[in-house]
Amino acid sequence: MIEFKNLSLTYPNGTQGLKNINIKINKGEFVVIVGLSGAGKSTFIRSINRLVTPTAGELHVEGEDILQYKGRDLRELRKKIGMIFQSYNLVHRSTVLKNVIAGRLGYTSTLRSIFNMYPTEDIELAYENLKRVNIENKLYSRADELSGGQQQRVSIARVLTQQPNVILADEPVASLDPPTSHQVMTYLKQINREDNITTIVNLHFIDMAMEYADRIIGMRDGEVVYDGPASKVNEGTFEEIYGRSIREEDMRGGKEDVES
Amino acid sequence: MKANIPAKPKNNLKLVKRLISVIAIIAIYVWTFASVNIEWSKIFSMRTIENFDRIIPRFFDPAFQETGSIMLKMIETVFIAYTGSLAAAIIAIPLAFLCASNIVKSRIVNQIGMWILGAVRAFPEVLLAIIFVAAVGPNPFAGVLAISVGSTGMLGKLYSEVIESIDMKIIESLESSGANKLQILFYGIFPQVLPEFLSYAIYRFEIDVRASSVLGVVGAGGIGTLITFAYLNRNWEEVGMILLVIIVVVTIIDQISSFIRKRLV
Amino acid sequence: MSNPNEKYVPKSLYPTKTKLTITLALVGIIGFYLISSIQTESFIVNFFLKIGNVTELVGRFFPPDWSYAQQVWSKLFETIHMAIISSTIATLISIPFCLLTARNITTNKYLYNTMRFILNIIRTVPDIVLAVVFVGLFGIGVFSGIIALIIFAIGILVKLMSETIESIDMNPSEAIKASGGNTLQIIWYAVVPQVLPQFISFGLYVFEVNIRASVVLGLVGAGGVGQLINTQINFLNYPAVMTIVIIIFVVVVIIDYISSKLREGLV
Numbered sequence: 021m022i023e024f025k026n027l028s029l030t031y032p033n034g035t036q037g038l039k040n041i042n043i044k045i046n047k048g049e050f051v052v053i054v055g056l057s058g059a060g061k062s063t064f065i066r067s068i069n070r071l072v073t074p075t076a077g078e079l080h081v082e083g084e085d086i087l088q089y090k091g092r093d094l095r096e097l098r099k100k101i102g103m104i105f106q107s108y109n110l111v112h113r114s115t116v117l118k119n120v121i122a123g124r125l126g127y128t129s130t131l132r133s134i135f136n137m138y139p140t141e142d143i144e145l146a147y148e149n150l151k152r153v154n155i156e157n158k159l160y161s162r163a164d165e166l167s168g169g170q171q172q173r174v175s176i177a178r179v180l181t182q183q184p185n186v187i188l189a190d191e192p193v194a195s196l197d198p199p200t201s202h203q204v205m206t207y208l209k210q211i212n213r214e215d216n217i218t219t220i221v222n223l224h225f226i227d228m229a230m231e232y233a234d235r236i237i238g239m240r241d242g243e244v245v246y247d248g249p250a251s252k253v254n255e256g257t258f259e260e261i262y263g264r265s266i267r268e269e270d271m272r273g274g275k276e277d278v279e280s
Numbered sequence: 281m282k283a284n285i286p287a288k289p290k291n292n293l294k295l296v297k298r299l300i301s302v303i304a305i306i307a308i309y310v311w312t313f314a315s316v317n318i319e320w321s322k323i324f325s326m327r328t329i330e331n332f333d334r335i336i337p338r339f340f341d342p343a344f345q346e347t348g349s350i351m352l353k354m355i356e357t358v359f360i361a362y363t364g365s366l367a368a369a370i371i372a373i374p375l376a377f378l379c380a381s382n383i384v385k386s387r388i389v390n391q392i393g394m395w396i397l398g399a400v401r402a403f404p405e406v407l408l409a410i411i412f413v414a415a416v417g418p419n420p421f422a423g424v425l426a427i428s429v430g431s432t433g434m435l436g437k438l439y440s441e442v443i444e445s446i447d448m449k450i451i452e453s454l455e456s457s458g459a460n461k462l463q464i465l466f467y468g469i470f471p472q473v474l475p476e477f478l479s480y481a482i483y484r485f486e487i488d489v490r491a492s493s494v495l496g497v498v499g500a501g502g503i504g505t506l507i508t509f510a511y512l513n514r515n516w517e518e519v520g521m522i523l524l525v526i527i528v529v530v531t532i533i534d535q536i537s538s539f540i541r542k543r544l545v
Numbered sequence: 546m547s548n549p550n551e552k553y554v555p556k557s558l559y560p561t562k563t564k565l566t567i568t569l570a571l572v573g574i575i576g577f578y579l580i581s582s583i584q585t586e587s588f589i590v591n592f593f594l595k596i597g598n599v600t601e602l603v604g605r606f607f608p609p610d611w612s613y614a615q616q617v618w619s620k621l622f623e624t625i626h627m628a629i630i631s632s633t634i635a636t637l638i639s640i641p642f643c644l645l646t647a648r649n650i651t652t653n654k655y656l657y658n659t660m661r662f663i664l665n666i667i668r669t670v671p672d673i674v675l676a677v678v679f680v681g682l683f684g685i686g687v688f689s690g691i692i693a694l695i696i697f698a699i700g701i702l703v704k705l706m707s708e709t710i711e712s713i714d715m716n717p718s719e720a721i722k723a724s725g726g727n728t729l730q731i732i733w734y735a736v737v738p739q740v741l742p743q744f745i746s747f748g749l750y751v752f753e754v755n756i757r758a759s760v761v762l763g764l765v766g767a768g769g770v771g772q773l774i775n776t777q778i779n780f781l782n783y784p785a786v787m788t789i790v791i792i793i794f795v796v797v798v799i800i801d802y803i804s805s806k807l808r809e810g811l812v
Contacts, residue, residue, distance in 0.1 A: 069723055099725035109720035113738045122734050126725025134733050140284075147285040160288050175720070182724050308629065316626040318688045331682045339678065359581035366578055402797045404757040406764070407790050410774065414605065414783060420584075494673045497764050498778070504673065511677045511765060519681075523674050530669040 021046055022068060022186065022218070027077035029063055029242075037063035038074060039242040047185075048216040050209060052223050052233035052250070056262055060242040061222040065188045068220070069101040070094055082185070099126030102179030104189040104208075108171040112164035116155070116174050119163050120146040123181030142181075149180040153207055169200035176207055187211070189221040193228070198272050201225075205232050225272035226258045335516050342521035350506060350518075350525050357502035358529065360420050360495070361488035364427025369481035372432045376439030383443060383469075393440075400433035405491050409500040420501030427492055431484050438480045439473070446472045479541045486530075486537050493526055609791055610784035617773060617792050624769035625796075627687055627762075628755035631694035636748040639699050643706035650710060668700040672758045676767040690767030694758060698751045705747045706740070713739045746808040753804050756797060 022045040029038040037060050045051055053061045066072040067079060070086060078085045086097055102123070110119045124142045125133055132138070150156040153173040158166060163174065172192060179187055189208060193201035205221075209232050212219040223229050229236055229250070236253050238246030238261030246261050255266055262270070322328075377383050379393035409426035416422050446469060454468045496504020503522060510518040559567075644650045645660045675693035683689045718735035726734065763771020770793060777785045 071719065071723060095725040095727060097725075098723055101723070103720065103723035105716065105720060107716050109716040111717045111735055111738045112714075113742070114734075118734075122721060122726070123724055125721060125727075125730045125734065130727060130729045133730050144284055156286075159286060178720070178724070188723075309633075312626045312629045315622065316630065316687060317623070318691075319686065322686075323683050323688050328683055331684075335678075335681050356584060359584045362577060363581040366574070399794075399798070402794055402801060403790075404760045404793070404797070406761045406771075407774075407793060410778065410786065411606065411790070490669070490671055493671050494761055497673055497761070507673060507677060508765075511681070514681070516681065519674070519677060523670065526671060526674070527666055527669045531665065534665075534669070 021080075021082065023078075023080040024067075025078040025080070027067065027074050027079055029067065029072065029074040029076075036242050037072070038067065040077070041244055043237065043244060043247065045218060045220065047218055048212070049218055050212045050232065050234045051218075051220045051237060052229040052235075053220065053237045053239060054223055054226070054229050054258070054261060055239035056224065059239040061239055062190055063242070064239065065103075065190050065220060065222055068186070068188055069098050069103060071103075095126055099182060100184050101186045101188060102182045102184035104172070104175050104179055104187065104192045106191040106194045108168070108175045108195075110163040110171055110174060110178075113162060115160050115162060116150070116158050116166070117143075117146060117160060119174055120150060120177045120181050123178040126182065145183075146177070146181050149177040150174070152180065152211070153177050167200075168196050169203060172196065172200075172204050173207065176204070176211070180211065184217060186218045186220070189219070191222050191224070193223070193225075193272070201228065201272055208232070225270065226255070226266065227271045227273065229253075338516035339520040341517055342524050343515075343517035344521065346518055346521050347525070350503070350522055353496075353503040353506050354493075354525050354529050356420060357492050357496075357504075358489060358533070360423040360492040360500075360502050361427060361485060363424045364492065365431055365481060365485040365488045367424070367428035368431030368435050368484065369477070371428065372435035372439050373477070375432065375436040376443055379436065379440035380443035382446070382448060393436075397433050397436040397440075400429060401437070403430065403433075405430040406494065406498060409495045409498050413499045418499030418501075423492055423495045423500035423502055426495060426500055427488050430491065431488055434487075435480060435484055439477055442473050442476045442480075443469070475544045479544045482537050482541055482544075486534055489530055489533055605783045606787040608784065609787040610782070611788060613777075613785040613788045614792065617770065617789055620763075620770045620773050621792060621796060623687060624756065624759045624763070624771075625800075627690050627694060627759045627769055628752055631691045631698055632748055632752040632755050634691075635695045635698035635702055635751060636744065638695070639702035639706055640744070642699070642703045643710060646703055646707040647710035649713075649715065664700065664703055667696065668704065670697075670700075672697045673761055673765060676762040676765050680766050685766040685768075687768035690759060690762045690769060693762060693767055694755050697758060698755055701754065702747055702751055705750075706744060709740050709743045709747075710736070749804045749808050753797075753801055756800055760793060 022043075024041040024043040027038055027041040028036065030036050039060075041064070053064060055061050063072055067074050068081065070089060074087060077087075079087055081097065081101075086094075089097055111122075121138055121142065123146070124138060127142075128138060147156060147159070150159060153176050155170055155173045155177065158170065158174075163171060166174065187208070192208070193204055196204065205228060208219060208221065211217060221232075230253055233250040236246065236248060236250050236257075237244055238257070240261060240263060246257060248257075258270070259265055375393055375397060379390055379397065381387070381390050384390060384393075405426050408429050409422060412422035412425040416425065450472070451464055451468045454464050459467065492501075493503045493507075496502040496506070497508050499505070503526065506522055507519070509515075510522060642660070642664075645656065646664055648657060651657045651660070672693060675696055676690060679689035679692045683692070713736060717739075718731045721731045721735045759767075759769045760771045760774075763769040763773070764775050766772065770789060774786060774789055777783075777789065
């Protein structure tokens with residue numbers, strides 16, 4: 021369980037990234053955060069694994085306030101929280117397998133990781149996870165030989181190899197075309213169901229949010245302006261969240277193009 | 281235990297290539313370390329310690345009374361570098377056009393141009409200076425010639441890369457408006473390339489100031505002459521002072537040059 | 546002054562200010578050139594006036610004395626060895642230092658600025674001065690030359706390497722950080738793969754530079770083929786000098802070619 025208590029974050033330049041957030045996210049939920057760019061979605065997500073540090077309030081993960089974490093504690097926290105990025109963040113020159121096994125770094129001693137001495141189980145785990153996102157045949161390809169959608173699947177495999185309790189995804193489909201976007205979201209949803217991993221995704225596409233989310237949290241100017249089940253959301257709700265009427269660019273579309 | 285995953289596909293050609301390069305590298309290092317002739321006993325000896333005691337304090341006590349004469353030679357060095365760079369900056373332009381494949385549409389001419397520039401670049405400047413000192417005598421003029429020939433090689437190559445990257449659409453539109461070749465050169469090409477040419481020329485001037493402070497060692501003028509004398513006379517205070525002057529002057533020139541170059545591009 | 550009925554006609558293609566700047570710059574360039582030419586007594590015209598003289602003098606170098614070539618090889622190999630050893634050691638030493646002079650790794654401003662300052666000073670010292678000092682300290686021979694080349698090469702390498710590190714993609718390191726990797730793991734998994742090919746390429750480049758530089762060092766007794774040039778010039782044995790010059794030229798061309806092919810393959 022993740023709990024935000026009166027959480028605020030002010031950046032050194034004075035901008036308020038988060039304003040007094042109070043949210044509870046339960047184990048196994050698939051939460052989509054929506055909002056315009058600059059609304060604080062990214063700050064919200066990055067607070068959970070402390071890539072940014074909130075300046076006031078409390079943030080509990082599995083019952084512990086993580087804001088005081090440093091060094092080893094912080095790495096232990098991050099080990100159990102996987103993260104997927106908009107730009108995939110793979111090391112281009114390294115092979116797919118090496119990128120995926122990087123998910124085990126938190127479990128592996130520095131010396132072992134530098135000499136690539138991973139336990140056999142870890143390597144098998146990495147391979148299994150590549151299979152789950154159907155990209156096991158690219159095992160030894162260099163990451164930059166892959167298409168955007170394939171790279172994002174590799175980054176999902178990397179996160180799975182971490183064996184996380186929580187997956188955070190920061191605009192995972194913003195750089196992809198509509199059919200590939202749906203493919204990636206389908207994988208995320210499937211993993212969420214099968215492994216009961218709490219999944220928190222930032223999106224700005226309304227149609228995708230409604231389709232994949234269990235619960236939608238709307239943000240504007242660093243504040244939570246909506247929080248409710250996806251089933252109760254309609255276009256009017258989004259107009260309230262965005263503070264303007266819905267435009268074409270807020271929709272991803274392309275669902276009918278994707279098979280399976 | 282081997283992980284139960286598909287084995288890495290074997291690429292024999294790649295493997296062989298890699299093996300050969302690893303063997304070659306090891307061989308080169310073995311050859312190097314086996315044959316390099318360092319007399320360790322001489323280096324780690326009382327004499328070295330004495331040298332340190334004798335030289336280091338004198339080196340860090342620069343001969344400020346020599347500032348005037350050293351400055352004069354340093355200015356001469358800068359002048360050599362400037363004259364040489366400027367000549368090179370101009371000579372390199374026609375050569376660069378010969379090498380640029382989008383201007384001269386003959387592969388043979390391009391190649392010949394590249395060879396000339398490549399050959400010139402391969403000559404260490406000191407060798408050029410030795411030849412020119414023999415030709416025109418031990419004076420700054422020999423240094424100027426060495427610098428200008430040496431710089432032409434590098435500037436020609438950089439210039440030709442600039443020319444090859446220009447926007448050809450502008451040339452096309454000028455051509456279609458009936459401009460002749462010379463007009464195209466002055467209206468279509470020069471405006472596109474001159475700022476970068478100038479920036480490279482100034483950058484090369486920075487390098488040439490360093491290079492021309494060496495040339496005096498073979499008699500081609502500049503501060504290098506003083507380095508040789510000071511070294512032969514074991515006058516370490518003067519070596520220290522010369523170094524100080526070089527550091528100050530080169531730093532100032534680098535600052536000015538990078539300031540101008542930032543404003544150019 | 547301006548009559549509304551009169552049409553405004555631009556007097557020139559360029560604004561007055563641009564014209565003034567260009568004119569001033571040109572006057573400056575040419576003026577400084579004249580001063581330089583007078584000071585160095587090197588009007589390009591001289592070259593053509595004395596051309597007959599020059600050809601005659603250059604003629605003294607020809608034909609090269611090929612019998613001398615046999616004595617060149619061992620010293621030439623010494624030059625190559627010096628360059629190999631110094632480039633290798635300089636590359637290894639430069640790696641920790643380039644981290645200290647990269648803005649995105651060394652976030653402490655004072656440390657960064659101090660390191661930059663030291664690096665800039667080192668880069669202004671000509672190789673010949675380094676050689677002179679080390680020959681004074683360690684005596685005539687290869688060792689002094691190698692030390693001088695190492696320091697000379699570090700100046701070049703650290704700058705190139707730190708620029709590479711400053712230009713890397715920081716996203717993968719964020720991903721490694723988010724999965725709980727420590728600083729060493731971040732460097733090894735996200736930074737090293739991005740910069741390693743570049744670093745090797747720089748090592749080869751510095752090797753090319755060092756081959757040229759080690760020719761100079763021999764002139765002051767720091768080992769290598771330059772020593773031979775010095776002796777032969779003192780004997781006024783120009784055909785032998787020409788032999789050495791040609792051999793060096795050929796070797797430099799070959800090494801540059803191999804090295805640039807290798808570097809193309811790397812990046």
